[in-house]
Amino acid sequence: MELNKKRGVFFSLDAIIALGIILLTILLAYPFLNEPKPETELQSDIIQSLSSLKIYELDSAYAQGLIADGSLIETNKSVLEALGELYVKNVTQAKLLAEEVLNELETKENIGLWYGNTLLASKNSSAYENAQKVETARQIISGIQEGESVTGFSARAFLQSKRQTKYAYIGGYVGEGNLTIPLEFNGVALGATLEATTSTNFDVYINDNFVGSYQKSPSQTEPQNYTLGVTFFQNGTNNITLRAANLSVAGGFVKLVYLSSVQYKQPVRYHFPGIEGVVNLYDGFYVPGTLTELAISLHYDSAYTSFLTIGNTTVLSNTTTGETTVILTNSELNALLDYDSLSNRSIPIRFGLENLSLIGEGIKDIDVVLITDVSGSMAWRMDNDNNGITRSCTDPLINDPSTRRISLAKCLDRDFVATILNSSVGSRVALVSFSDDANNYVSLTHNQTLLNNTIFSYSTGGATCLSCAINRAYQILEAEGAANRTKFIIAMTDGVTNRRSTESCNDLYGSSGPTNAYIQGSGLNGLLLKRNETTKIWAALPPPASNTLNDIDLLNETLGFAVGANGKILKWNGNVWSNETSPITSTLYRVDVYNGTYALAVGASGRVVRWNGASWSTLATISNAPTIYGINMYNHTLIFASGARSGSGRIFRSSNGGQSWSEIESSTTEYRAVKIINATRAFAVGSGGRIMQWSSGSTWSQVSSGTSENLYGIDSYNRTRVFAVGGNNGKSVAVSYNGASWSSSLNTGGDSLRDVAVLDNAVRAVGEGSTIYERNATAWTKIYTVPPAYGGISTSGVSCTADSDSCTEINSFPGLNANYSSCRARELINATIYSVGFGPIATCGFANQLLQSIALCGNGTFYASSDAEELREFYESIAQDLIRLSYSEQTAKTEGNISARLYPDSYLEFNYTETPTPYGLLLSYEKLFDNSTSATLSLPGNVTVLDLKALSYSGARWTSQLAINQQIVYSLASYGTDFTKRGDPFQIHIPTEYVGPQNNITLVTGLSPTNTSEGSPHNKLVYTLLKNASGYSPIVSVSEGCTWTIDFDSGANLTTHIPGNYSESSMCTYQATGISYNNNDAAQEAVYRLFDSLDLNKDNRVDVEFTEDDLEITLTEVTGIPFTWSTEVQVRAWR
Secondary structure (H helix, E strand, O other), X not given: OOOOOOOOOOOOHHHHHHHHHHHHHHHHHHHHHOOOOOOOHHHHHHHHHHHHOEHHHOXXXXXXXXXXXXXXXXXXXXXXXXXXXXXXXXXXXXXXXXXXXXXOOOOOOEEEEEEOOEEEEEEOOOOHHHOOOEEEEEEEEEOOOOOOOOEEEEEEEEEOOOEEEEEEEEOOEEEEEEEEEEEEEOOEEEEEEEEEEEOOOEEEEEOOEEEEEEOOOOOOOOOEEEEOOOOOOOOEEEEEEEEOOOOEEEEEEEEEEEEOOOOOOOOOEEEOOEEEEEEEEEXXXXXXXXXXXXXXXXXXXXXXXXXXXXXXXXXXXEEOOOEEEEEEOHHHHHHHXXXXXXXXXXXXXXXXXXXXXXXXXXXXXXXXXXXXXOOHHHHEEOXXXXXXXXOOOOOOOOOOOOEEHHHHHHHHHHHHHHHHHHHOOOOEEEEEEEOOEOOEEEEEEOOHXXXXXXXXXXXXXXXXXXXXXXXXXXXXXXXXXXXXXXXXEEEEEOOOOOOEOOOOOOOEEEEEEEEOOEEEEEEHHHOEEEEOOOOOOEEEOOOOOOOOEEEEEEXXXXXXXXXXXXXXXXXXXXXXXXXXXXXXXXXEEEEEEEEOOEEEEEEHHHEEEEEOOOOEEEEEEOOOOOEEEEEEEEEOOEEEEEEEEOOEEEEEEEOOOOOOOEEEEEEOOOEEEEEEEEOOEEEEEEHHHOEEXXXXXXXXXXXXXXXXXXXXXXXXXXXXXXEEEEOOOOEEEEEEEOOOOEEEEEEEEOOOEEEEEEOOOOEEEEEHHHOEEEEOOOOEEEOOOOHHHHOOOOOEOEOOOOOOOOOOOOOOHHHHHHHHHHHHHHHHHOOEEEEEEEOHHHHOHHHHHHHHHHHHHOOOOEEEEOOHHHHHHHHHHHHHHHHHHOEOOOOOOEOOOOOEEEOOOOEEEEEEOOOOOOOOEEEEEEEEOOOOOEEXXXXXXXXXXXXXXXXXXXXXXXXXXXXXXXEEEXXXXXXXXXXXXXXXXXXXXXOHHHOXXXXXXXXXXXXXXXXXXXXXXXXXXXXXXXXXXXXXXOOEOEOOOEEEEEEEOOOOEEEEEEOOOOOOOOEEEEEOOEEEOOOOEHHHHHHHHHHHHHOOOOOOOEOOOOOHHHEEEEEEEEEOOOOOOEEEEEEEEEO
């Protein structure tokens, strides 16, 4: 008879998996459990009978008593199953029932009934222990195991949060007057805040109820947060009104947190803000799908012509008197607009009033310095580097590409001056023209005739020192500008700047360091540098003297010497350099520190001086007064010096610590440095790339060097790591020795290298013009982090061989100098610097990079073009921008009392193809940008991004472009080059198809397509995620619950009973300090799995804050199904 199989149905993935595992286990075990065994018919009959006989069919008073007292509830179970249930719940009852069953058997054979390893009952005449032969029948019962319940539990915990967040956004610019922001919601309001950049103090009303008075924000690009409260919010449409005279908002939002069971849905309406005063709106809207229908309702009151522009299309231009409502239907709009271009993207919109007369009372006086390049190249054509034609401003061909650049520049300068001076009777303009220097200028003045006469006297010639010009502008504004005036600098050039405004080229002659992380250099006019290993900057150290320092040698980090002109000797103590008393006044060229009590320095007239640990003294004078350029000590008996006498190179040796010297080598070229590699090898280097090699016991001999350039310095780390450096005729060179031969290592344009320090993992070479090269294992890199080389504030330029003006350069000290000067003007006198590339410079990569950096550091804008008309537009745009930025408010006040009004019930409504939103928990987040231009966003797994937008506090500028992962998703330039006619979205949506696990978002602002201005560091991302917030437990034998303590990512915590009716003593935690719970309790396991799914960054803090009311748990009791445990039942017969 087949064993009846019990089936249970439970909708749980864990149960299904468990069932699969059990079935697989049974199948795998089947061959073992059913292997052939000697069985009599008795034991097989018994086990089959017990499997088929129902407990209620058993003719047993004891069995009927168990049913009657409730010990056995399910009477439809087989006797075998009933015994198993009692075996787990009450083994004594199981044994008594088993005895009664066996006693009913009429047999003389020994028979026994086992469950697992437990003998329940036997009927026998001889002991089982004495059996010589045992015959067994077996059967497995699932769901039965000693110590486990016969009833299983599974739990599901889920978060059904009704907490939602609603944002009502305020446009990129909204003004001026009383402003009303409509917000719709249905639910129970929990909290409300306002974040905005506001131009003045204001009062807030919600549904005409006064809420409070608030202070204006710190600036146009830095918002302030305000708490509103929820007292006056109501279901339906709410009007939040900001009241103040001439109030404008340059971006912001009202944020409402509320309880609602309404499922998330993308909006189908854009609500216009209410504006009472001068209606002036720059904003945008977003269609989150394919646009199919569009309609607009505008409710306004204006005596002026009102206009509405969507993208670059004006859809309304209407003059009315009195209050009116204009409806633009779908058919009207469809005829004007390309719906495909409006789908799945943010669209700028602009609504305002035309033909308003501006007045000057809102305008501040400004001071502007107009810089013009008059270098030799300004005589060239506009479109290439050939001589151009001189033309006047009235010449019809003035805009022709053949016109001289200076001719066009004069005309643009004249018009620019006129625009600025005509905007205000108090505004002033200064002129600076530059080439080799910037010593031709006109101070700030309102005298337009003087300025024009100066402009038309410009003549071309010379090099290009842009930093000199910016420094001159700085001096003018600092000396003549008033504190209450806005200051501007317009820097124009047609080429790569090639002169520095430092006092000298800051040549470096010496380099030394005991380790990779500790290196210094010395040079012209007492220059001392120390390299910062972390920042890689070669910063200047305070010089105790102005003498040129020809060499430096550091024994360690606390002892070293530098020597130079007029016998100057400086000592390093680990913190500062100090003057030492020198025994001579002639120039010293080289110093070598052997140990703490012995050092030698050499120089002119064969002088050798010695350090004894306390002071310096003259040690020797080499015969015939040669000039000694190099010295190196291996020990007291092996010292070499190199130099020249009478135009010939000389090498000398001392075997007694430098007290006496003998000449051992001479040649026709002078030797500038010498290095002893070991006791048997040394090298001397000199003019024409000459390298001499010395081997122990032999004379000096010339070896091939790999260069014909002069070599000035040499150093080694070991016998296979030797470098010599030099250069001549505009070259920087280095050669290296690998233990067998010399070969070229560096050969590039620039100033000559004068010394080298070879360390264990790096090589540092220094030279004229502050040239520094660093080498790692394989390559040389030119270093520009040398502030003394570019921190010049002079108005006179210096020319250094190291400085290239090629468009292919990646950096230069004159370029860094110009950028430094711009940053200085911005930081110290708060000037705004605009940069203009004039002519073919627009296609010169290095020049463009430099001018962009100047504008960036000066908080201005960069423009470049070789097209005359476009340059004219640039100058006009800059002039208008300066005037606009000088307004006391963001836009100018108007003539008379303007009482126009746009009502907040105006809207733009759209239909589109919607994507169904999955069911789950909504998570809303805000994240600040990492800096003023970019933000990174990392998303956890197992979430769906429903919405992502960037909020741009662009202030007086437009949000120009937004990109995610280098994919441009918004570009205002796609709607035209004149931004003043375009809207300015505050919130720019990012289509979710571009969003990945790791995202980089970049945002720039500007006044035109060529603008490269930064945004605000207060920009932020706002995004909504969907999370399936539930946790399931496997089937286990217990489900009671626990008192949980939970930490949230916000810093809050919660202690609550889960389920809500739990009253026992178990304590569970999900906290940063640890997680504890019983995984054999279905309720606890389900709750843990829920919390783990909501811990998005796995820091043991739940990201979603909830209350006890939000959390629900359901428990399901499961009986009679195949559990993961089972018991083998055996009937044994023995003799």
